[in-house]
Amino acid sequence: MLKLTGIGKRFGGLTALQGISFEIVPGSITGIIGPNGAGKTTLFNIATGIYPPSEGAVLLDGKDISNWPPEKRAYLGLVRTFQNIELFGKMTVLENVMVGLHTQSKSGIFACALRMPWQMSEERRIREEARKWLEFVGIPELENVEAGTLSFGKGRLLEIARAMALKPKLLLMDEPAAGLNSSETADLADLIKRIRDLRVTVGLVEHDMDLVMDICDSLVVLNLGTMLATGTPREIQDNPAVVTAYLGEAE
Amino acid sequence: MEFLKETMQFVISGLATGAIYALIGLSFAIIYNSTGIINFAQGEFVMLGGVITIFCITAFKLPILIAVAVAILGTTAVGVVFERLAIRPLKNATPLALIIITIGASILIRGLVMLLWGKDTQALPAFSGNDPIEVAGATMLPQHIWIFGVTLLVIAGNRFFFHHTITGKAMRACSFNRKAANLVGISVGRMVLLSFGISAALGSLAGVIIAPLTMTAYDVGVMLGLKGFCAAIMGGMGSGLGTVLGGLILGTLESLGAGWISSGYKDAIAFLILLLILFIRPQGLFKKGETERV
Amino acid sequence: MKSDKLKFLLFAVVVLAIPLFIPKGYLTNVLIFVGINSMLALGLNLLLGYAGQISLGQAAFFGLGAYGSGVLNTQYVINPWLAMALVAVGVAAFAFAIGFPVLRLKGHYLAMATLGVGVIAYISFNETVDLTGGPSGLSGIENLSIGSFVFDSDIKNYYLVWSFALVSILLAMNMVNSRFGRGLRAIHDSEVAARVMGVNARLMKVQVFALSAFISAIAGSLYCHVMTFISPTSFSFPVSIELLTMVVIGGLGSVFGSVLGALLLTLLPEMLRAFQDMDIIVYGLLLISMTIYLPGGLVRGIPALFRKIVPARGSHA
Numbered sequence: 001m002l003k004l005t006g007i008g009k010r011f012g013g014l015t016a017l018q019g020i021s022f023e024i025v026p027g028s029i030t031g032i033i034g035p036n037g038a039g040k041t042t043l044f045n046i047a048t049g050i051y052p053p054s055e056g057a058v059l060l061d062g063k064d065i066s067n068w069p070p071e072k073r074a075y076l077g078l079v080r081t082f083q084n085i086e087l088f089g090k091m092t093v094l095e096n097v098m099v100g101l102h103t104q105s106k107s108g109i110f111a112c113a114l115r116m117p118w119q120m121s122e123e124r125r126i127r128e129e130a131r132k133w134l135e136f137v138g139i140p141e142l143e144n145v146e147a148g149t150l151s152f153g154k155g156r157l158l159e160i161a162r163a164m165a166l167k168p169k170l171l172l173m174d175e176p177a178a179g180l181n182s183s184e185t186a187d188l189a190d191l192i193k194r195i196r197d198l199r200v201t202v203g204l205v206e207h208d209m210d211l212v213m214d215i216c217d218s219l220v221v222l223n224l225g226t227m228l229a230t231g232t233p234r235e236i237q238d239n240p241a242v243v244t245a246y247l248g249e250a251e
Numbered sequence: 252m253e254f255l256k257e258t259m260q261f262v263i264s265g266l267a268t269g270a271i272y273a274l275i276g277l278s279f280a281i282i283y284n285s286t287g288i289i290n291f292a293q294g295e296f297v298m299l300g301g302v303i304t305i306f307c308i309t310a311f312k313l314p315i316l317i318a319v320a321v322a323i324l325g326t327t328a329v330g331v332v333f334e335r336l337a338i339r340p341l342k343n344a345t346p347l348a349l350i351i352i353t354i355g356a357s358i359l360i361r362g363l364v365m366l367l368w369g370k371d372t373q374a375l376p377a378f379s380g381n382d383p384i385e386v387a388g389a390t391m392l393p394q395h396i397w398i399f400g401v402t403l404l405v406i407a408g409n410r411f412f413f414h415h416t417i418t419g420k421a422m423r424a425c426s427f428n429r430k431a432a433n434l435v436g437i438s439v440g441r442m443v444l445l446s447f448g449i450s451a452a453l454g455s456l457a458g459v460i461i462a463p464l465t466m467t468a469y470d471v472g473v474m475l476g477l478k479g480f481c482a483a484i485m486g487g488m489g490s491g492l493g494t495v496l497g498g499l500i501l502g503t504l505e506s507l508g509a510g511w512i513s514s515g516y517k518d519a520i521a522f523l524i525l526l527l528i529l530f531i532r533p534q535g536l537f538k539k540g541e542t543e544r545v
Numbered sequence: 546m547k548s549d550k551l552k553f554l555l556f557a558v559v560v561l562a563i564p565l566f567i568p569k570g571y572l573t574n575v576l577i578f579v580g581i582n583s584m585l586a587l588g589l590n591l592l593l594g595y596a597g598q599i600s601l602g603q604a605a606f607f608g609l610g611a612y613g614s615g616v617l618n619t620q621y622v623i624n625p626w627l628a629m630a631l632v633a634v635g636v637a638a639f640a641f642a643i644g645f646p647v648l649r650l651k652g653h654y655l656a657m658a659t660l661g662v663g664v665i666a667y668i669s670f671n672e673t674v675d676l677t678g679g680p681s682g683l684s685g686i687e688n689l690s691i692g693s694f695v696f697d698s699d700i701k702n703y704y705l706v707w708s709f710a711l712v713s714i715l716l717a718m719n720m721v722n723s724r725f726g727r728g729l730r731a732i733h734d735s736e737v738a739a740r741v742m743g744v745n746a747r748l749m750k751v752q753v754f755a756l757s758a759f760i761s762a763i764a765g766s767l768y769c770h771v772m773t774f775i776s777p778t779s780f781s782f783p784v785s786i787e788l789l790t791m792v793v794i795g796g797l798g799s800v801f802g803s804v805l806g807a808l809l810l811t812l813l814p815e816m817l818r819a820f821q822d823m824d825i826i827v828y829g830l831l832l833i834s835m836t837i838y839l840p841g842g843l844v845r846g847i848p849a850l851f852r853k854i855v856p857a858r859g860s861h862a
């Protein structure tokens with residue numbers, strides 16, 4: 001699905017990533033772990049096209065998309081959520097999800113201004129579809145609330161609904177459990193499994209080790225911008241380098 | 252020969268106005284670096300410098316040096332009050348809100364000056380007379396020498412302040428990282444206030460020394476401010492030599508353009524340069540680009 | 546949105562009925578300019594209030610529209626309606642072209658660049674004397690006409706201008722509550738998230754910039770035919786600031802806010818006439834105080850004060 005080869009990223013003098021190569025296999029949940037500042041978010045930014053990589057290539061289903069802008073990648077079914085929730089704060093919850101349906105609709109500036117009949121039916125279609133995704137994450141009652149007023153937990157759910165509305169092939173989630181309490185985290189684990197059951201491949205950056213160990217099929221460990229190890233959760237847990245560099249201090 | 256001599260003349264007057272743009276550019280950069288704000292009212296500080304000086308001289312018959320001091324202090328006070336009343340009340344303001352507020356302040360100041368002072372254009376007497384001095388075949392005014400001298404002093408003072416005094420270093424720390432500066436005990440709020448004060452003082456100084464050459468009126472701030480901004484952009488919004496160079500280049504190009512092409516388009520030339528730089532090298536002529544954080 | 550349709554109908558009825566209830570002459574004349582300013586403010590609001598992209602050069606497009614129509618009308622034989630359409634399309638195309646480099650800039654830089662475009666246009670109006678008449682202006686522009694019906698009185702021009710304004714308002718309302726408008730608002734709130742969702746932010750910003758230029762150019766054409774005389778000062782930097790003030794006061798991101806702002810700021814200078822030139826002081830105070838204390842503008846602030854609750858949700862027109 002997503003293949004990274006030799007990814008490096010420098011910010012001025014700082015090397016945030018170096019020599020990152022791994023693949024996220026279709027249908028899997030791949031965890032990307034590592035201490036703060038390891039470069040996980042930067043990696044997602046490169047995968048989704050927010051920054052270009054300084055070196056290396058990003059391939060999606062074998063296609064080199066290294067220099068594609070994010071909006072073009074979205075049309076290939078690559079989408080993400082953000083560590084510091086990025087909602088459309090002044091829009092309603094439902095409208096947020098409707099933006100997630102942007103790639104599946106096409107009325108442009110003229111069709112919208114003139115209210116063409118087909119534009120009206122498209123509008124109805126995406127409205128219904130958006131409601132479906134609010135239902136899916138469990139916040140249908142909030143549809144008319146302004147997104148900026150949502151609690152942290154609900155905001156995260158909305159971000160997931162918005163991303164799922166895009167019918168992604170690959171969903172990258174950046175610390176979705178951060179700031180959630182334990183029952184919310186359990187619900188999240190369940191939600192991510194349901195997402196996988198819809199045959200969406202998931203990339204998951206997360207600090208909550210219980211969650212990671214529970215749901216991930218394979219793990220990539222980053223430390224100081226380099227790859228420390230890859231493998232199944234089992235293997236990672238037993239990897240002495242990881243234990244000293246990361247698990248030892250984080251747990 | 253005639254052409255060369257003429258060109259020399261354009262270059263001299265261009266460098267003099269360029270030095271003014273450089274000073275204004277520095278004053279933009281000081282606020283920008285401590286707050287991230289581009290102060291659209293910056294040009295009004297420049298205008299206030301000239302206008303208050305002339306007012307003190309004509310109304311109170313003050314000697315010029317004292318008039319200049321009053322003008323600079325007065326403008327500094329305006330800068331400080333502006334920060335207190337319009338900038339500080341907005342916590343976490345969006346760039347859009349700050350743009351609108353500083354634009355509001357700019358037309359408010361301009362309007363008040365127009366009301367109090369009228370719409371007349373007035374000239375400040377030159378500091379040391381108007382007897383031209385021959386330099387390399389071209390003529391230079393004593394005021395030009397004042398401008399170059401003051402500019403040099405300001406550059407030196409600026410450098411000394413930001414690199415060798417505690418307060419200056421603290422202000423630079425704020426510009427690099429406000430949170431960290433706060434953590435090590437620097438009062439960011441005070442530094443912001445200070446930056447508005449210093450910036451207003453610098454802007455007004457520029458306004459004072461240019462007033463004998465170009466005349467002044469309530470509305471000269473718009474163009475001068477914009478050109479100073481242009482200089483700062485050329486220098487990458489730094490508070491150092493880049494901005495000074497930017498100002499000098501801008502002043503010279505503008506003067507040459509006005510001389511060779513058409514004086515009516517003089518201001519248009521400055522803006523074309525501004526647009527070109529924003530399009531091609533928004534990080535300035537002398538700097539490398541940075542990546543925005545997400 | 547049913548309630549939007551209702552609001553618009555109600556508004557249209559009021560606008561069309563007003564001339565029946567007010568004395569002919571001065572007030573009608575002022576209301577013509579409210580109509581023109583409403584279009585200009587609406588154009589800016591689509592860009593600034595919805596997409597979150599500032600422009601301090603709107604007067605340039607207004608001026609290009611006015612001079613385009615004015616010059617074609619006085620120096621060439623061309624049907625003025627056709628000229629209006631051609632000029633508007635031309636100005637929109639120009640905005641579209643410069644939009645790509647200009648709208649790559651953000652925040653203060655964008656503000657300065659658009660300001661630069663405005664100043665260059667203003668200087669050009671002054672300097673191309675052969676074409677525009679320069680600082681002394683361009684006179685002898687004809688009123689618009691349909692067959693033998695000439696729009697030569699205040700009341701006729703009122704209906705002329707407001708038909709255009711109403712159509713603009715209706716189309717804008719449609720647009721902001723649809724896929725395109727949602728895309729714009731998404732860009733405003735989080736450009737990076739919008740792009741990740743597949744919104745082509747660069748293109749859409751340029752499109753709405755061109756649209757706002759289009760509306761402004763139409764307003765400019767109407768202005769020149771209503772006034773029959775134009776001069777550069779009507780398209781200078783202070784005009785762009787006035788438009789900004791209208792949008793901020795009325796309500797950023799509100800179609801009717803644009804109209805409310807245009808109404809207030811067109812009436813205000815008339816009322817302040819006794820205190821010559823006081824208007825820019827008032828504008829300055831309004832810009833500062835509204836941004837600090839009532840960032841949603843009057844269109845949201847008044848109902849909020851009224852009901853003491855947060856502004857209505859779900860509707861953005």
Ligand SMILES: Nc1ncnc2c1ncn2[C@@H]1O[C@H](COP(=O)(O)OP(=O)(O)O)[C@@H](O)[C@H]1O
Nearest residue numbers: 011016036037038039040041042542543544545
């Ligand atoms: N836009 C940027 N500019 C400069 N440095 C950055 C930028 N984004 C991230 N970094 C730096 O890159 C490193 C990795 O950061 P990040 O990817 O956010 O780590 P993580 O998500 O693993 O906590 C950090 O040192 C961070 O400061």
Ligand SMILES: [Mg+2]
Nearest residue numbers: 040041042083
């Ligand atoms: Mg991170």
